Amino acid sequence: MQVAFELNGDPVNADVEPRTTLADCIRDRLGRTGTHVGCEHGVCGACTVLVNGEAVRSCLMLAVQAQDEKVVTIEGLSGDQLSPLQAAFRKHHALQCGFCTPGFITTAHALLTNEPDADQERIREVLSGNLCRCTGYIPIVEAILDARSHYARDGEK
Amino acid sequence: MKVSNSYVGRPMERVEDLRMVRGRGTYVADVNRPDQLYAVILRSSVAHGTIRSIDFTRALELPGVRHVLTAGGLGDFVPRIPVRLQSLPELEPFHQPVLADRKVRYVGEPVAVVIADTAAIAEDALEHIVLDIETLPAVAGREQAETEPSLLFEGHGSNTAITWRACLGDADAAFKSADYVRRERFKVQRHTAMFMEPRGFVAEWNAVAGEMTVWGTAKTAFYNRRVLAAALGLDEHAVKLVEVDVGGGFGSRGEFYPEDYLIPAAAMIARRPVKWTEDRREHMMSANHSRDIECDVEIAVSRDGRFLGLRGQIWADIGAYLRTNGSVGPRNVAQCMSGPYCFESVDLRSSMLVTNKTPTGSYRGPGRFEADFARERLIDIVARDLEMDRLELRRRNLVADSQMPYPLPTVTPFESTNELDSGDYHAVFDRCLAEFKWEDRSKLRGRLIDGYYHGLGIGSFIEGGAAGPKEDARLVLETDGSLSVYLGSSAIGQGLETIMSQIAADAMEVPFERITINHGSTDHVKDGYGSYHSRSTVMGGSSILLAAEKLKELIRETAAKRFNCSPADVSIDGEKVSHAGNHLTFSNLSDIPLEVEASFFNSKHTWAYGTQAAYVAVDPGTGHVKVIDYLSVEDVGRMINPLTLHGQAIGSIVQGLGGTFLEHLVYDSEGQLLTGSFADYLLPTASDFPNIRSITLELKRCPNNPLGAKGAGEGGIIPVAGVIGNAVADALFHLNVQPNELPLSPPRLWQLIEEARQ
Ligand code: FES
Ligand code: FES
Numbered sequence A: 001m002q003v004a005f006e007l008n009g010d011p012v013n014a015d016v017e018p019r020t021t022l023a024d025c026i027r028d029r030l031g032r033t034g035t036h037v038g039c040e041h042g043v044c045g046a047c048t049v050l051v052n053g054e055a056v057r058s059c060l061m062l063a064v065q066a067q068d069e070k071v072v073t074i075e076g077l078s079g080d081q082l083s084p085l086q087a088a089f090r091k092h093h094a095l096q097c098g099f100c101t102p103g104f105i106t107t108a109h110a111l112l113t114n115e116p117d118a119d120q121e122r123i124r125e126v127l128s129g130n131l132c133r134c135t136g137y138i139p140i141v142e143a144i145l146d147a148r149s150h151y152a153r154d155g156e157k
Numbered sequence B: 001m002k003v004s005n006s007y008v009g010r011p012m013e014r015v016e017d018l019r020m021v022r023g024r025g026t027y028v029a030d031v032n033r034p035d036q037l038y039a040v041i042l043r044s045s046v047a048h049g050t051i052r053s054i055d056f057t058r059a060l061e062l063p064g065v066r067h068v069l070t071a072g073g074l075g076d077f078v079p080r081i082p083v084r085l086q087s088l089p090e091l092e093p094f095h096q097p098v099l100a101d102r103k104v105r106y107v108g109e110p111v112a113v114v115i116a117d118t119a120a121i122a123e124d125a126l127e128h129i130v131l132d133i134e135t136l137p138a139v140a141g142r143e144q145a146e147t148e149p150s151l152l153f154e155g156h157g158s159n160t161a162i163t164w165r166a167c168l169g170d171a172d173a174a175f176k177s178a179d180y181v182r183r184e185r186f187k188v189q190r191h192t193a194m195f196m197e198p199r200g201f202v203a204e205w206n207a208v209a210g211e212m213t214v215w216g217t218a219k220t221a222f223y224n225r226r227v228l229a230a231a232l233g234l235d236e237h238a239v240k241l242v243e244v245d246v247g248g249g250f251g252s253r254g255e256f257y258p259e260d261y262l263i264p265a266a267a268m269i270a271r272r273p274v275k276w277t278e279d280r281r282e283h284m285m286s287a288n289h290s291r292d293i294e295c296d297v298e299i300a301v302s303r304d305g306r307f308l309g310l311r312g313q314i315w316a317d318i319g320a321y322l323r324t325n326g327s328v329g330p331r332n333v334a335q336c337m338s339g340p341y342c343f344e345s346v347d348l349r350s351s352m353l354v355t356n357k358t359p360t361g362s363y364r365g366p367g368r369f370e371a372d373f374a375r376e377r378l379i380d381i382v383a384r385d386l387e388m389d390r391l392e393l394r395r396r397n398l399v400a401d402s403q404m405p406y407p408l409p410t411v412t413p414f415e416s417t418n419e420l421d422s423g424d425y426h427a428v429f430d431r432c433l434a435e436f437k438w439e440d441r442s443k444l445r446g447r448l449i450d451g452y453y454h455g456l457g458i459g460s461f462i463e464g465g466a467a468g469p470k471e472d473a474r475l476v477l478e479t480d481g482s483l484s485v486y487l488g489s490s491a492i493g494q495g496l497e498t499i500m501s502q503i504a505a506d507a508m509e510v511p512f513e514r515i516t517i518n519h520g521s522t523d524h525v526k527d528g529y530g531s532y533h534s535r536s537t538v539m540g541g542s543s544i545l546l547a548a549e550k551l552k553e554l555i556r557e558t559a560a561k562r563f564n565c566s567p568a569d570v571s572i573d574g575e576k577v578s579h580a581g582n583h584l585t586f587s588n589l590s591d592i593p594l595e596v597e598a599s600f601f602n603s604k605h606t607w608a609y610g611t612q613a614a615y616v617a618v619d620p621g622t623g624h625v626k627v628i629d630y631l632s633v634e635d636v637g638r639m640i641n642p643l644t645l646h647g648q649a650i651g652s653i654v655q656g657l658g659g660t661f662l663e664h665l666v667y668d669s670e671g672q673l674l675t676g677s678f679a680d681y682l683l684p685t686a687s688d689f690p691n692i693r694s695i696t697l698e699l700k701r702c703p704n705n706p707l708g709a710k711g712a713g714e715g716g717i718i719p720v721a722g723v724i725g726n727a728v729a730d731a732l733f734h735l736n737v738q739p740n741e742l743p744l745s746p747p748r749l750w751q752l753i754e755e756a757r758q
Helices: A022-029 A084-091 A101-114 A120-127 A138-154 B057-061 B089-094 B119-126 B142-147 B171-177 B221-232 B258-270 B280-286 B328-336 B368-386 B390-397 B425-436 B438-444 B496-508 B536-563 B642-662 B720-731 B746-757
Strands: A002-007 A010-015 A048-051 A054-057 A070-072 B037-043 B049-055 B065-070 B110-116 B130-135 B160-168 B180-191 B200-206 B211-215 B239-242 B274-277 B290-301 B307-319 B345-354 B410-412 B452-465 B470-477 B483-487 B515-519 B571-573 B576-579 B582-585 B594-601 B606-618 B625-635 B692-697
Touching: A010 A022, A022 A048, A048 A101, A054 A101, A084 A101, A084 A138, A101 A120, A101 A138, A120 A138, A138 B642, B037 B119, B037 B258, B037 B280, B049 B110, B057 B065, B065 B119, B065 B258, B089 B160, B110 B119, B110 B258, B142 B307, B142 B345, B160 B328, B171 B290, B171 B307, B171 B345, B180 B368, B180 B642, B200 B258, B211 B221, B211 B258, B221 B239, B221 B258, B258 B274, B290 B328, B290 B368, B307 B328, B328 B345, B328 B368, B328 B410, B328 B452, B368 B390, B368 B452, B368 B720, B390 B425, B390 B452, B425 B438, B425 B452, B425 B606, B425 B625, B425 B692, B438 B452, B438 B606, B452 B625, B452 B720, B470 B536, B483 B496, B483 B536, B496 B515, B496 B536, B536 B571, B536 B576, B536 B582, B536 B594, B606 B720, B625 B642, B625 B720, B642 B692, B642 B720
Parallel strands: A002 A070, B037 B274, B211 B239, B307 B345, B483 B515, B625 B692
Antiparallel strands: A002 A010, A048 A054, A048 A070, B037 B110, B049 B130, B065 B110, B160 B345, B160 B410, B180 B290, B200 B211, B200 B274, B290 B307, B452 B606, B470 B483, B470 B594, B571 B576, B576 B582, B606 B625
8 A cells, every 4th residue: 555754855756555554665665774673562662763853763653653743863864964963973972883873863853852952861751762782871861961052052953 | 384293292172073062963763764664573482492484474464464484484593792802613503593593592682583564564563573482491590590490592501601710829728828718799780782873774685786884883894794794604895894973882782793784685685775773661671781790719817918819700691692702701700800819829610691681791890890799899908807908908009019910810711811910009099089079978887877877889900902802003194295194993872082183183183184194994004903891992092093104104215306316314393304405295195095004913901900988878677878079090191181081080980870870670580671761770860969079090001002001991890889889888887788699779778787797
């Protein structure tokens, strides 16, 4: 069946099975492979994307449920220059293998967009739904704290 | 421009990050080939049994299913996976066949491969394969393995594959004459690397050229290529293994698994590219498990607190087969149990038992995490018995700087001797105490504050690195003056590209940005070994230094021809070569690329070392432990990149805390794996351990390599369970609770507290 939605600002459509997840649709049908799949059970958060601005696990959502919605993936948060959040991740060495990173950045982006002054405890609470096996989370939390000022200033990234 | 020669030692931001933070990395699941098919693997749901028949006719009838591969279809001989490290002929019976051959021996063992147009069709087809297995009694743990109601390998006659022995001095004599002896049992549960990116491969067979290309290799590409080529009956050079971005390794990813053969074999049979990606449940039952060790050890101490002897028996539950590096952990437990301390004698046996569980292999700090738990706990128990200060007891026995190099026990068979290379263990120990404010805090022992008992723990460790025999580097000065580095080392998420660029930029005195690092794939250099045993920086980096010397020589020779002088009279200054007032730059030196290759050989390991301390609070009502402060101080000889090293240290410690408190691969008595998802296998999350600190020192350079660096990155994890166990025991000092079994989960600790109170 056909599904049509907005992906990173562009209209897209794809031919999917009813059981196809949004993650598989984005990756396999639409070729945006920045969204990663680590568990397919909604536990690791690597597949997090933004649906109408909310952080959503794309492995738990069916592609057909995205009909007419606005979906943003890590690619949609990336340009020629690193975004403040991406630059902060790099500066604080908040990634090693990088597999979890797109999920953390989309999650953090949604958080800081809604709550630009989230404190360390709040950040940890929200991040506890994303797994990272490499960093021990400390540099990720530091990076997000560091990037906060950019959200406070201009509301967007 | 004159470049200051100082990238090494600077906290350089990583080049890898530029693609990874923008979702532009390429992991194996992102690789697709035109016209590819998908493979899905049928795995045994029975722990132990004899295969009566496999009927896949109905599966083949499904539209879109192309082939089904079983052991029967592989010809007379099912390839078996050789052991990469410590390979002995007597261990060959335990090598794993690539598909279950007449018997299944663990839940998750590959039985058949379905190749279909989509992964979904292949998965549907699994339901239509009829597998008839006659169940045999399962060997689900040490007791059953030893009492042997059932044998995994009937021909071997026992479930003990081998017993290693680590010896130093005369332990029997030491125990006879000792003033004090104490014996204890310790247990470390089965847990493992559990990296975030599932494993996968894409294989493509070019029938016309007779060439096989496989994407998704990691860690040990060259070794795996040899094994794969032999199993497929191909020439080594007809096989190309390509490394793409790798989502974590920690010892487990990149070893040769059954799928390393099955997916290429599927591509050969299908004559089309074949892709396979495992899901998490599959990962948990198929990738190497680790740890799972029990030991019964005894320590002999003199009246004045000198360690005279360590002896005992270790049992390692290695699962159903001996995997490529399955002996490393069980051998290391025995060889490293004495750790950074002088024991006058050691006699430890380590038996590898086969059981009906997923086979085991190395996980970060293999054998050392387990050994350190036993040793550091034992030292605290001794201190309590002898009413000695536990710091003083350690100081008295740490190997002194003046005793270096210091021998470790010798392990046999497959004899290995080893020696600690250098270090000031006492200085690092004292530095850790000072940074931790141990003295002020030591008054907290057993204090009840807001319902929590508070306590401190300490432990010291050694971390072996830089396994030989060699690593290769190829340096190419391109015609535009840029420098390409080709390496046998592989990237497993440790920032290899950045670190190697730093080393190469310094060695050639060119700007960092002018360097491109190519690594991991088998066509970059003639031979390579890879990334394991904390070796890639030291080995790969040292080979770059050697190659740089050769390249400079070649640059001088090339320039000399242009200048018409002798090479010795050419000077190189940054990217400029000069002679008698004439200058050329690297970019107009030669019309063809200048290329050299060099190998760095090393027979000696490096030994980083350190001390860690923990401050915990224990809730006696629930058994929950809060880690209030955790500090690691480690000497690595020389830091290439403090930013990435610090990151690895923190990450490693948190993994250690996961292994101490949370992570457990649980089996029932029938050999069924009960942990099949992240809901059951608990990894540390962002809210679990917020207070971890790490300090890295450059006290003693390693004398055995030109960089002076010691392998690092595993260290953090090694003493964690021992340190935490000691801190918990300290908090519960008044109850004399001795946590000697992991994981220290709330129910277990609560039970220990209740028992102590009765
Ligand atoms: S893949 Fe979606 S949460 Fe893990
Ligand atoms: S950086 Fe590897 S899992 Fe997070």
